[in-house]
Amino acid sequence: MPDTVASLCWYPATRPAWERLWQGVRARLGWGPEALSWPEEAGAHWRDPGLVLSMTCAMPMRLGLARQAVVVGSPVWDLPGLPPGHYASHIVMRADDPRDPATAAAAGIAANAPDSQSGRGVLDAAGLEGPIAYTGSHAAAMLAVAAGRAHLAAIDVVTWRMAPHSALAIRATTPPTPATPFITARPEWRAPVRTALTAAIAAMPPADRAATRLIGVTDLAPAAYAAA
Structure with a gap:
């Protein structure tokens, strides 16, 4: 072995x-x-x-x-709304940001990795497009949005449940994948x-x-x- x-x-x-x-x-x-x-x-x-x-x-x-x-x-x-074997992502923005998600995405997205379904793939499915900065983790993506270095991120619901960011708010939740x-x-x-x-x-x-x-x-x- x-x-x-x-x-x-x-x-x-x-x-x-x-x-x-x-x-x-x-x-x-x-x-x-x-x-x-x-x-x-x-x-x-x-x-x-x-x-x-x-x-x-x-x-x-x-x-x-x-x-x-x-x-x-x-x-x-x-977690609510998840069939067995599935998860989903929350689309999050700063809680004080009044823009719609499409407008915020166009101004800049933070994503954990280019091959992440929860942080990157779901954005395509949701039609959210914009320049993307890859951060290496969901936690770092949340920090980037909270600090204003990006304006929107997709964070998987498990990560959010364990460690939400107080400066961010959920604007939408993707279908389960x-x-x-x-x-x-x-x-x-x-x-x-x-x-x-x-x-x-x-x-x-x-x-x-x-x-x-x-x-x-x-x-x-x-x-x-x-x-x-």
Whole structure:
């Protein structure tokens, strides 16, 4: 077996809960790294042959990651209006900005990454266009809008639920799209990792469940994450 790695780094605002979830997965799996990685550059991490568990995004999967990673399942979030295995994005602007979203977008958008479905892809679907500054994270995108360096951002509803910005207001919410899938490196790892992950989620302490809003794992049609 190669050296193994794992990460659950999408939601750093609740990092301790994700660390505890991984310990639950590892205890049930019986192998894997002792601690989670928190990579700043995820592309190579997702392609590591020793990747036991991580979360990615629908857009990287469609852009080719699906040829190298195996979907373990899609998270089920305990948030209003989300079907199992889906999430959505809030379109946010400064609370004191009276403009409509299209006008604000035309003045400048902050997005976490060019291959983020929740921060970038949903803007196309919503018809919101304008110059885009990529910030590296949803938190940094919110800061950019709050500081006036950008005028609009799309922030996934899970991130917003965990760490909203007091200077910003939700102006719209996008339709649900396939959520950030859990992935692993090898087909033969999928079943044991899925079993361990499902059991670890079910055993989460109530405080961790409330913090992360994660309540389960489900399966979507393969086309949801298939490479184009």
